[in-house]
């Protein structure tokens with residue numbers, strides 16, 4: 001379960017990027033977070049994986065107030081959370097295999113198990129033939145799927161994705177969205193930030209709309 005209690009965040013002395021936001025995302029839910037550019041979507045995701053601390057309020061993941069975690073506890077939190085960034089953040093000097101393997105290496109998996117698991121997820125993504133490629137030689141859609149493979153290879157409890165279908169064509173968007181849905185069916189809680197209204201409208205998922213740092217619409221408000 002993800003919970004935000006009256007969360008505000010101001011960058012330096014600026015206006016609040018998030019203003020008194022409260023939100024509950026039950027385990028196994030799938031939500032789209034939407035709103036115009038600058039509405040606060042990326043900021044909210046960053047709070048959820050401990051990259052930012054709220055100026056006010058609390059962010060609670062699985063019953064744990066994450067602003068109370070020490071620096072050394074943050075990596076432990078992140079093991080539960082797969083993140084797909086807006087710009088993929090793939091390592092350019094490493095192969096596709098090595099990029100995805102990173103997630104399991106930090107968890108201390110053995111080399112043989114890593115090889116098997118990475119091959120399996122890349123096959124699911126239709127990328128097994130690119131396993132030894134340099135990510136920079138892949139198309140945008142393929143790079144996005146490598147980023148997703150890296151985020152999902154350890155079956156995280158939570159998947160956070162920031163504008164994952166941004167520059168993709170319709171076919172690639174469909175493919176990415178169906179990967180999210182499959183992960184969700186396997187039990188991962190999914191939070192996707194996007195301003196791609198078309199992707200959202202056809203998906204019949206919970207929709208949370210941010211405007212100037214406030215939640216102005218929630219298609220599935222959960223009673224207190």
Ligand SMILES: Nc1ncnc2c1ncn2[C@@H]1O[C@H](COP(=O)(O)OP(=O)(O)OP(=O)(O)O)[C@@H](O)[C@H]1O
Nearest residue numbers: 011014017035036037038039040041042043044195
């Ligand atoms: N590092 C930063 N320093 C100062 N202000 C920031 C920083 N990052 C974001 N902001 C400001 O916070 C507000 C919310 O930004 P955020 O990136 O969360 O919006 P967003 O909804 O994700 O936008 P986009 O769809 O363009 O990615 C904006 O006004 C933005 O200018």
